Amino acid sequence: MSIFSIFKRGLEKSATKLSRVIGGVFTGIKAHGSASFEDLEAMLIAADFGVAAAKKVVAGLRDRYERGKIATDADLVQVARDEVATILKQGMRPIRTAPENEVLVILMVGVNGSGKTTTIGKLAAKWQQEGKKVILGACDTFRAAAVEQLQLWGERTGCQVVSAKHGADPASVAFDATMAAKSRNADILLIDTAGRQQNQQNLMAELNKICRSIGKVLPGAPHEVWLTVDASLGSNVISQAREFGKTAGVSGLILTKLDGTGRGGMAVALHEEFGLPTFFAGFGEAPEDLQEFDPDFYADALFGMERQ
Secondary structure, three states, X not given: OOHHHHHHHXXXXXXXXXXXXXXXXXXXXXXXXHHHHHHHHHHHHHOOOOHHHHHHHHHHHHHHHHOOOOOOHHHHHHHHHHHHHHHHOOOOOOOOOOOOOOOEEEEEEOOOOOOXXXXXXXXXXXXXXXXXXXXXXXXXXXXXXXXXXXXXXXXXHOOEEEOOOOOOOHHHHHHHHHHHHHHOOOOEEEEEXXXXXXXXXXXXXXXXXXXXXXXXXXXXXXXXXXXXXXXXXXXXXXXHHHHHHHHHOOOEEEEEOHHHOOOOOHHHHHHHHHOOOEEEEEOOOOHHHEEEOOHHHHHHHHOOOOOO
């Protein structure tokens, strides 16, 4: 299966939902003018594009329509797709690199059930296959099953896992994991953290403590803080990203569970709201279903387009 096919399959429900939203809009615009643009904006908001992104997409459509650039439904879909791709490219950048001869430390954060630990396992598998030495830090010490799950991924991928007993101080485990990664000349350290809701202030503050512990071993680390976002939650993830950004200094996103939802539009809302890069998108359970995020692939799949 091609990479684009994975995107297209994973966003099939979202594409179906969006086609219903856009279907017949051009006919309505010709008949009712501005009112139909307003209706389209409301429909895009309902499709989890968010207010800011919906307004930007519709403004682009209105501008091109008034300049005679949209003459058919197909033109409208293509312009909408291009507007979305432009938004998705906001903030995109390569993954940061660590200083020479240092381990790259990536801290993973997110709410309960967002797919954090599974994503870490898939990333470990990907990078291990690329010849990188990866170490996993099991800092979700509140949930014994999380440590066991990460240890299973360590066995599958051949990655070392640094863990402690249930209930241990997560910051201490993060310190030990960073020390181990440094002493063992690892290329990448992936640190799992306990799932927490963004309104749990004590747990959110704990993320700061974890970051400070990592920084004691490697000044400037963690180099990346990635928020795993459960796509099935739709526009509710905006408040998650805002609060985790304030507390943990989120530097990038990973979208998960896109295959089980029709809410693929929320990726557009996140990019327009925060300008954070999305590094990976998850479209299923298999390791290969976690793919590097491609804004053009995503936009094409979201609008049900084909690629050669």
